[in-house]
Amino acid sequence: MAAPLFTAGPLAVNVLDAQSLLSAFGVLGIALVMFAETGLLIGFFLPGDSLLFTAGLLCTAHAGRGTVLSLPQVLVASVAGALVGAQCGYLIGRRAGGALLERSRSRRLHEGARRAEELLAQYGHAKAIVLARFVPVVRTVLNPLAGVLRVPARTFALWQVVGGLVWSVGLVLAGYALGSSVPNVDRYLLPVVALIVVVSLLPLAAEVLRSRRRAQGSGRAR
Numbered sequence: 001m002a003a004p005l006f007t008a009g010p011l012a013v014n015v016l017d018a019q020s021l022l023s024a025f026g027v028l029g030i031a032l033v034m035f036a037e038t039g040l041l042i043g044f045f046l047p048g049d050s051l052l053f054t055a056g057l058l059c060t061a062h063a064g065r066g067t068v069l070s071l072p073q074v075l076v077a078s079v080a081g082a083l084v085g086a087q088c089g090y091l092i093g094r095r096a097g098g099a100l101l102e103r104s105r106s107r108r109l110h111e112g113a114r115r116a117e118e119l120l121a122q123y124g125h126a127k128a129i130v131l132a133r134f135v136p137v138v139r140t141v142l143n144p145l146a147g148v149l150r151v152p153a154r155t156f157a158l159w160q161v162v163g164g165l166v167w168s169v170g171l172v173l174a175g176y177a178l179g180s181s182v183p184n185v186d187r188y189l190l191p192v193v194a195l196i197v198v199v200s201l202l203p204l205a206a207e208v209l210r211s212r213r214r215a216q217g218s219g220r221a222r
Helices: 018-039 048-057 071-103 107-132 138-148 153-181 185-221
Strands: none
Touching: 018 048, 018 071, 018 138, 048 071, 048 153, 071 138, 071 153, 107 138, 107 153, 138 153
16 A cells, blocks of 8 residues: 555654655655755755655565555655755745855855856756756755856756756656565665665765865966
8 A cells, every 4th residue: 555645653753864754754755855955955965866766666566564655646746846946946046045055054055056156157057957956965056056146047947847857757766666676675775775875975076076186286286
């Protein structure tokens, strides 16, 4: 039986753990996390990639005896949260994004903002908006930053929809495909989710290494 849209879970919920979020809040939790991670600067720490992948895994008959979700509901919640969140982030950015970012003391958030600005300058609006969806923290900051930088509203809306669909649907279906092909996949859920988290952090780690190399190169040139 598929889980309902909202599941009454334990009082103690680990917001950094995808399985804990899904067990406590069900499909509604997916929409809320997607909205917060892509639309609100305070949501940069949320596990977007691992949540989508885990939700896809839990839509299969092989998911085990725990939470089993409905694939159509998961897809609708994922897409709705990701698209509405990004558009909300853009609107916040047009009105107050710069001030909100300046008040934040998070080093990761400011690093994400710098990377987001570099993406916009290097790849142009369309490609940067799509690529940002696949980079943790950057996908949180780019949406309000696009509003701050006055990216045309139509351009942003079009490409955030394209990027949001590819990212959210792609990760959910990837999890569903793995869950459908591996019996008793719940036994391997933790290592699989850990792998997804590591892979999702690779772009950020690569950028940090590139930044250090550029800094070292600049220091030597002086």
